[in-house]
Amino acid sequence: MDRKDIHNSEYPKICEACEARHRGICGALTPDELTKLSRAARQHTVQAGHELMAESEPSGSYANVMSGVVKLSKMLIDGRQQIVGLQFAPDFLGRPFVDENRVSADAASDVELCRFPKAAIDSLIASSADLERRLHQQTLKELDEARDWMVTLGRKTAAEKVASFLYLIATHIDPSIDDSGGSAQFDLPLTRADIAYFLGLTIETVSRQLTRLRTSDIIQITHNRHVVIPVLNRLRDRMG
């Protein structure tokens, strides 16, 4: 159990500043394992709007999200679309055990990834119970988030949905959030269309509800994307 992780120098250089080494799955690895994995890893950037993985298609790699926001979505045959999850750093991207993805993954904003060959992770999973544990816990977290969102989708009004969305983004993006209320500000990583896909609404309804929140002085919006929430608790009151 002694991982000798006192000396930073034992970690590969590219991992040193990486959040995934602390809160992400790489935290489950020994310096040795991490070193081996880092040799197979490749960091790169994907521009907003580009696809990372396609629904119902095998994917040859996993990845850690290092920065930016990834949207996971599903489509009905007639094209209706629903975003079923958002991933932020240092979330793990990809589906262990099966070849086929059940969702498609797209870069909502510009996204930095650290990609691994599927085989590298799969063999690590087989040998490291810690890693499997970490992945299991991320899956449980995603399940919790999915179920929370089901309540939003099934039971909340459009106004409550938009407020819930802004709160979700604020708590995941704004580094200065301390949970005790206060204020927040950030750039929306999603277009109005993406927000609508996430909330099960239309673009127009999202736009109208944002306008309502703005004219009620709950939020300020500049340049279409930059949002200021002076009093988070006033937003929470509108979340249902």
Add this chain to the structure above:
Amino acid sequence: MDRKDIHNSEYPKICEACEARHRGICGALTPDELTKLSRAARQHTVQAGHELMAESEPSGSYANVMSGVVKLSKMLIDGRQQIVGLQFAPDFLGRPFVDENRVSADAASDVELCRFPKAAIDSLIASSADLERRLHQQTLKELDEARDWMVTLGRKTAAEKVASFLYLIATHIDPSIDDSGGSAQFDLPLTRADIAYFLGLTIETVSRQLTRLRTSDIIQITHNRHVVIPVLNRLRDRMG
């Protein structure tokens, strides 16, 4: 890896007929482990409508669902309710790693459970990678189901939601389903109110949509609960 599972006699008697030994989590255990666990296990029945575990409360036990249907639900502070999952035999019930439940669990129909003390499972998880793997996979399955349902909640019409619900129940309950279309019949394990909570609709809308499916000869309903679906593919066509 040799689990010596050729001779049935090596398994505890109460486990012999249990589905969880094959498709459920107990399939990950050696006969020895299973024997120890079975000593701590207690089978019992919970009547429809009774609560199994409360939201936001610690639960001292886990359980396998042996028969019947369990509904997992969440509530908003003002009482609005959403069912976020249904569990059938031989699903595992309970949340590893944390004390607090994130959902409440209620018996939708009469439910037979096989309960285990939390500590018994937790220590098995620590020592058996197979068990953790099995739990991880059940979690992944639940995540897939949750995301599928998010599409239904966010994007489908009331008519499509009800059709999707009937199809879900048919494929999970009717033992004669062979996936290749054909027909199905079963007793609905949920009341109209439960169906509404599951679909993000009102009771009245559910009732009206069931009537529409009935008058369109897609389904037959007798005694309010017994459903016959002569041609499953005709139902699928209405699922969106």
Add this chain to the structure above:
DNA sequence: CGGCCGGTTGAATCTCTTCAACGTCCGTGG
């Protein structure tokens, strides 16, 4: 400059909800 993309706003429409009445089944108690 022109056209496109992302976003906002308005008016008409439609779907689902709300409120209310009614029907059936079933267990209980007079």
Add this chain to the structure above:
DNA sequence: CCACGGACGTTGAAGAGATTCAACCGGCCG
């Protein structure tokens, strides 16, 4: 035995909330 009440379900009419369709605005890129 039958009357009563409650749980569950259906149906109708009116209303609210979200969608649809359309026009318009500003910024950006070729």
